[in-house]
Amino acid sequence: MPELPEVEVVRRGLDRWVAGRTVAEASVLHPRAARRHAEGGADLAARLRGRTVAAASRRGKYLWLPLDGRDVALVAHLGMSGQLLVQPADSPDEVHLRARVAFTDGGRELRFVDQRTFGGLALDDLVPDDAGGAVPASVAHIARDPLDPLFDDRVWVRRLRSKRTGLKRALLDQTLASGIGNIYADESLWRARLHWAQPTDELAPARARELLGHVRDVMTEALGQGGTSFDALYVNVNGESGYFDVSLAAYGQEGRPCPRCGRPIVREPFMNRSSYRCPRCQRTPRHPHR
Numbered sequence: 451m452p453e454l455p456e457v458e459v460v461r462r463g464l465d466r467w468v469a470g471r472t473v474a475e476a477s478v479l480h481p482r483a484a485r486r487h488a489e490g491g492a493d494l495a496a497r498l499r500g501r502t503v504a505a506a507s508r509r510g511k512y513l514w515l516p517l518d519g520r521d522v523a524l525v526a527h528l529g530m531s532g533q534l535l536v537q538p539a540d541s542p543d544e545v546h547l548r549a550r551v552a553f554t555d556g557g558r559e560l561r562f563v564d565q566r567t568f569g570g571l572a573l574d575d576l577v578p579d580d581a582g583g584a585v586p587a588s589v590a591h592i593a594r595d596p597l598d599p600l601f602d603d604r605v606w607v608r609r610l611r612s613k614r615t616g617l618k619r620a621l622l623d624q625t626l627a628s629g630i631g632n633i634y635a636d637e638s639l640w641r642a643r644l645h646w647a648q649p650t651d652e653l654a655p656a657r658a659r660e661l662l663g664h665v666r667d668v669m670t671e672a673l674g675q676g677g678t679s680f681d682a683l684y685v686n687v688n689g690e691s692g693y694f695d696v697s698l699a700a701y702g703q704e705g706r707p708c709p710r711c712g713r714p715i716v717r718e719p720f721m722n723r724s725s726y727r728c729p730r731c732q733r734t735p736r737h738p739h740r
Contacts, residue, residue, distance in 0.1 A: 452528050454595050454629025455672035457511050460534055464506035464515065467536040468560055471553040472502045478571070483548035483562060486527070486572035486588075491549070494573055498524065498551060510628025512589045516576065525574045525586045526562070532569025535561045595629035596666050597673075607658045610650050616739035617653065618646035618725060621665070630665060633701045634672065636726045638665040640700035646718075646725045647738035671697065700726040 452460075476498040478484045478491025487494045503524075504516040513534070514523040526534060535544070536558045549562040549571055562571060574586035581600055594601045606627055610620055620626060621635040630638075639646055641664040642657070653661075675697065699709045704717040708728040717724045 452511065452532075453631035453634055453669075454510065454597065455634075455669050457508055457513060457528065457629070458597075458673055460528070461506045461508040461513055463536065464513065464534060464560075467558060468503050468515065468553075469505045470503065471555060471557075473498045473500060473551055474554040475499060475552045476550070478549045480548040480564075480567060482567040483564065483570055484572065486525075486570045494571065495549075497522075497573055507585075509585060509589050510592045510595055510624055511631075512586070512592060514574070514586050514589070516584070520584065521576060522573055523576055523586050525572050525588060527569050529564065529566065529569030531566040532562065532564040535563055537561050591625060592628045593625050594627070596627055596662060597629075597669060601627070603659065603662060606662065607655055610658055611653060611655065613650045614739075615650055616646060617644060617648040617650055617661075618720065619739075620650050622721075627665075629669070632723060632725075633698070634665065634668050636701040637668045637699060640726075640728060640732065641668065643731050645732045645735055645738065646720060646727060648735045649737060649739045652735070652737075700728065702726065 476495040478495050481491055484491035484494050498517075502518040504518070504520065507514050507516065507523075512525060512527055514525040516523045526532070528534070531546075539552060539556070539559050544561065544563045546563050546565045547561055548564050548567065551560040553559065562569075564570075572588070574588050576584040577587045577590055579585045579590070596606075609626055613620055618635050618639060621630050621638070622632070636646070638661060642661045644653075644657070644661060700715055703715040703726060705714050707713065708715055708731060711728060711730050713728055713730040715726055716729055717726050719725075
């Protein structure tokens with residue numbers, strides 16, 4: 451699933467290519483693409499027509515485009531394979547095209563492509579956030595991400611240490627800090643030399659702050675390289691792949707030597723997925739949380 455860097459790359463593309471344009475026509479081509487919109491795809495398309503799109507916003511893995519009047523926004527979640535592409539209107543339809551938005555200027559159109567149909571679009575009311583801004587009601591429960599200027603490090607450390615769970619599980623908790631997924635959790639834990647099952651309530655505050663710093667560093671570096679693309683599913687609005695995957699030290703590197711000590715990276719089961727670590731640099735804690 452795309453994580454913060456990949457979604458932020460898409461947000462920047464939408465801000466460049468879509469913001470300020472007025473919708474001429476919209477269509478939803480697959481019902482699952484609008485399953486988060488209670489009234490269905492036809493209603494979503496009808497309510498988009500004639501609306502002008504404002505600057506793109508993001509919280510964690512959610513994207514939204516506020517519409518003129520600033521009372522409602524088009525919210526997108528990419529799911530496992532969703533793509534928001536900006537394409538010439540005369541370009542062939544993608545195989546898994548699920549929705550399209552054309553604009554009154556006749557320029558490039560916005561397309562939602564989703565092979566596995568786990569992502570989706572919806573119109574949602576905007577509600578006030580904790581800083582005087584606005585956020586879609588369906589996204590309000592999502593925490594700010596570590597790259598957000600308003601992210602509160604002290605609150606995050608306190609809440610992290612108050613939980614009785616494993617460290618990686620806490621990193622993936624989007625109500626603590628949003629945007630961190632499996633890839634960047636593994637990479638941050640490798641840099642911090644911490645095991646994924648380290649109990650959060652046994653982590654010293656200084657070590658928690660150090661880990662948070664590594665989270666920021668990893669995601670900033672990934673953002674600078676366009677995100678992590680293992681296949682053609684994770685692309686920016688122009689269909690281009692990121693290349694942070696060549697910089698990964700732990701995630702997906704099973705059997706390869708640890709860049710720090712040379713010991714082979716191991717893969718272990720974690721929450722119906724996998725976790726990667728160096729068995730020498732990231733030693734199992736005395737009382738791991740299971």
